[in-house]
Amino acid sequence: KGPSSRIRDYTHLADLTWKYPTGKADEHINFIKHAVFPFIEKNYRVIHSRTFVGNSLGGLFGAYILLTQANMFTNYVLGSPSVWYKQADILKITAKKTLNKHQVFIAVGAHETPEFSHSQHDMVKGANDLAAKLSSELFPNTKVKLLTIQEATHETAFPTTATQGLYWLFKM
Numbered sequence: 001k002g003p004s005s006r007i008r009d010y011t012h013l014a015d016l017t018w019k020y021p022t023g024k025a026d027e028h029i030n031f032i033k034h035a036v037f038p039f040i041e042k043n044y045r046v047i048h049s050r051t052f053v054g055n056s057l058g059g060l061f062g063a064y065i066l067l068t069q070a071n072m073f074t075n076y077v078l079g080s081p082s083v084w085y086k087q088a089d090i091l092k093i094t095a096k097k098t099l100n101k102h103q104v105f106i107a108v109g110a111h112e113t114p115e116f117s118h119s120q121h122d123m124v125k126g127a128n129d130l131a132a133k134l135s136s137e138l139f140p141n142t143k144v145k146l147l148t149i150q151e152a153t154h155e156t157a158f159p160t161t162a163t164q165g166l167y168w169l170f171k172m
Helices: 002-010 025-043 057-068 085-092 123-134 158-170
Strands: 051-055 075-079 102-109 142-149
Touching: 002 025, 002 057, 025 057, 051 057, 051 158, 057 075, 057 085, 057 102, 057 123, 075 158, 085 123, 102 123, 102 158, 123 142, 142 158
Parallel strands: 051 075, 075 102, 102 142
Antiparallel strands: none
């Protein structure tokens, strides 16, 4: 159900301090790869360029996929990724070098910091740190765009993230 499955499926490590179960991202990835993708490919005309769009814990999940199974998607839109989860463990993951081309759009609200919100997490710093990691020599053919959305909060940044991210990826 809703929040509990989102928290369970989008986090890559278990954290017993959370109200709901966590740490089942690998199982969710397998479900997508072995159930969702085959269903879509069987029932719809598809191209083999896939785009991931996720926000908050969904952004963390997308970053985890990119760092562990980069070729599952070609394009990534990561909104306000929860890099802070488990002491920013996502930044400690050692990714294998990938020469494939990827486009990664990361966006975060300028007010997603402790100074402007009720949260102790600095989402702006996390987004910047993630963009730096994805711009490293491990991803030489990956194009990364980082957008800080002025005056946006965690609750208001995603519409701009989705619109600007998809525009950036697919503009003609």
